[in-house]
Amino acid sequence: MTKSEQLFAESLNHIPGGVNSPVRAFRGVGGQPFFAQRAEGARVWDVDGNEFIDYVGTWGPAILGHAHPAIIEAVKAAADRGTSFGIPSEPEVRMAQLVKDCVPSVEKVRMVNSGTEACMSAIRVARGFTDRPKIIKFDGCYHGHADSLLVKAGSGALTCGNPDSGGVPAEFTAHTIVLPFNDRDAVEQAFAVNAGQVAGIILEPVPGNAGVYLPREGYLEFLREITTTNGSLLIFDEVMTGFRVSLGGVQERFGITPDLSCFGKIIGGGLPVGAFGGRADVMDVLAPDGPVYQAGTLSGNPLAMAAGLAALEVLKNGTVHEQLEAKGDRLEAGLNAAAEKAGIPVITQRAGSMSCLFFAEQPVHNLADAMQADRERFKKYFHGMLAEGVYLAPSAFEAAFLSAAHTDADIDATIAAAENVMETL
């Protein structure tokens, strides 16, 4: 028995499914998770001494690579001053300023502890500001595990949602309208049927939770326009894309200004952080100024602010995004060539350093397309790559992330591994 196997067996006795977040359990690919010992740069080592080139990057935050020296140093220095105050502190002000510098649509921002909290709070703000109950979301987009957002499309999706998780009463999701992504007619129809009731649309502007797919030409502009026309808010969930697809996220890359944005992952430099922000007049509905309540014992935590500030400073002052663009090109071209050589049909889809390889023949524009991909083949590919020392997300529906620490040699080694594995699929 390996040490990972031992730990997992033990873990199953104490933690539901043996994991603290379901996707880590490898159910999407079969087999058992390995247990991490440490991570540095583009690499992660397990407790049995195996070394992997890592394309998960702790699910997105590690854009600078694991254990980046600037972040480690900042966290150590902050820890010496105290791990939590629950009193306002200067790093919170610096963080707010830095977020505003990076993302101009943000006029005011509040820090929270996870992406889930960010999205949940943004929705509450949208409802409070508009005094309307309904929210439009898109199937395949994930906005964390708050009750009203854990919904996928059902037959009655246009006017009332269906729960997608046990433990969520239907009444809690009755105001969530779920539509297919990239479908303008569906959105127009939803606004017609629910006139005057839609508080806002929340979306991953480049979805990355059903694989990665891009908004069709003009789609984000369309959503901007239809929300404005109807007095609803446009909410970009940039928990995954923020500070990644460009410093200013998808909104910078595509030139769209949302009313509210949600952040997580990179903004915490690897510590548990989220944030939501946007128009000052909208954010001002929050307590203590306004009637919408939102709070947090550890919000704006000094360790988390130190880590996030260090990460964002490096991103803002360096050329990381340009480098990531080139690395993304290299990886994508290499994987496509490996698949072609092996005669395996693949579709690679990418926004900068965030990408996805579908075992499919047609481009993917929404969840229904993503479901057409060959998931059995992905499972084999995943385990083959892992055996070759390359750790991909253990699910066909997750993105692969490049970091500043991935070298061309790492990418070439990954492509060589893919060449070997593709031959066996």
Ligand code: KE4
């Ligand atoms: P967290 O609560 O996990 O910090 O963030 C929720 C969230 C919100 N919005 C988007 C676009 C997200 O991608 C996420 C979280 N992403 C998942 C996987 N893609 C995190 C991994 C996990 O759940 O274990």
